[in-house]
Amino acid sequence: xxxxxxxxxxxxxxxxxxxxxxxxxxxxxxxxxxxxxxxxxxxxxxxxxxxxxxxxxxxxxxxxxxxxxxxxxxxxxxxxxxxxxxxxxxxxxxxxxxxxxxxxxxxxxxxxx
Amino acid sequence: xxxxxxxxxxxxxxxxxxxxxxxxxxxxxxxxxxxxxxxxxxxxxxxxxxxxxxxxxxxxxxxxxxxxxxxxxxxxxxxxxxxxxxxxxxxxxxxxxxxxxxxxxxxxxxxx
Numbered sequence: 001x002x003x004x005x006x007x008x009x010x011x012x013x014x015x016x017x018x019x020x021x022x023x024x025x026x027x028x029x030x031x032x033x034x035x036x037x038x039x040x041x042x043x044x045x046x047x048x049x050x051x052x053x054x055x056x057x058x059x060x061x062x063x064x065x066x067x068x069x070x071x072x073x074x075x076x077x078x079x080x081x082x083x084x085x086x087x088x089x090x091x092x093x094x095x096x097x098x099x100x101x102x103x104x105x106x107x108x109x110x111x112x113x
Numbered sequence: 114x115x116x117x118x119x120x121x122x123x124x125x126x127x128x129x130x131x132x133x134x135x136x137x138x139x140x141x142x143x144x145x146x147x148x149x150x151x152x153x154x155x156x157x158x159x160x161x162x163x164x165x166x167x168x169x170x171x172x173x174x175x176x177x178x179x180x181x182x183x184x185x186x187x188x189x190x191x192x193x194x195x196x197x198x199x200x201x202x203x204x205x206x207x208x209x210x211x212x213x214x215x216x217x218x219x220x221x222x223x224x225x
Contacts, residue, residue, distance in 0.1 A: 004156070023209070031211060033208075033212075033213075035215075042216065042217045042218065043157075043215040045213060045217075048210070100145050100164075100211045101159065102213060104149075106155060108153075
């Protein structure tokens with residue numbers, strides 16, 4: 001069964017450093033999403049991406065964040081200058097055409113020191 | 114605007130007894146509603162989805178949920194809990210866009 005994969009599973013970085021979180025969505029999906037879950041809090045929407053552009057973003061998704069689909073398979077989330085409060089589990093999800101069902105990856109735990 | 118309230122942060126049941134995880138929603142649009150499960154160190158797995166075709170929705174692993182518009186509820190049930198059901202469960206709503214709005218989650222504990 002196809003699934004969404006994410007790498008790395010855990011990333012530790014120093015405050016101020018750039019990080020790139022990688023996702024490989026399900027191959028025939030057209031909609032891509034990033035969510036995050038700060039420890040002890042609810043899962044929050046960050047951004048949705050369709051047709052090579054951002055279709056919606058939350059207030060959290062400020063200029064420090066960017067997304068890219070550099071090739072036909074990967075979908076990345078870049079945090080330009082990490083802050084302590086960026087420490088969270090980041091989930092990638094993908095969805096097919098004409099459906100609002102999303103399939104999630106296992107997540108990347110980001111720890112900012 | 115859409116929102117979801119999961120009424121219990123923790124639920125404990127004995128193995129073999131029924132499970133009830135409660136979810137209330139608010140939506141300005143005809144909502145799609147979902148339940149996802151997250152086992153430790155695993156991703157979010159879709160349990161079931163409501164999209165107006167039928168008010169009683171059956172999902173995987175014996176779970177089902179009933180959409181009650183008059184009560185704005187979408188509670189998740191299972192007749193008989195199994196040890197492997199111990200996990201965190203999330204109720205999710207979407208509306209006009211495909212963006213997911215998550216509840217705060219309910220951690221289910223199953224006692225032997």
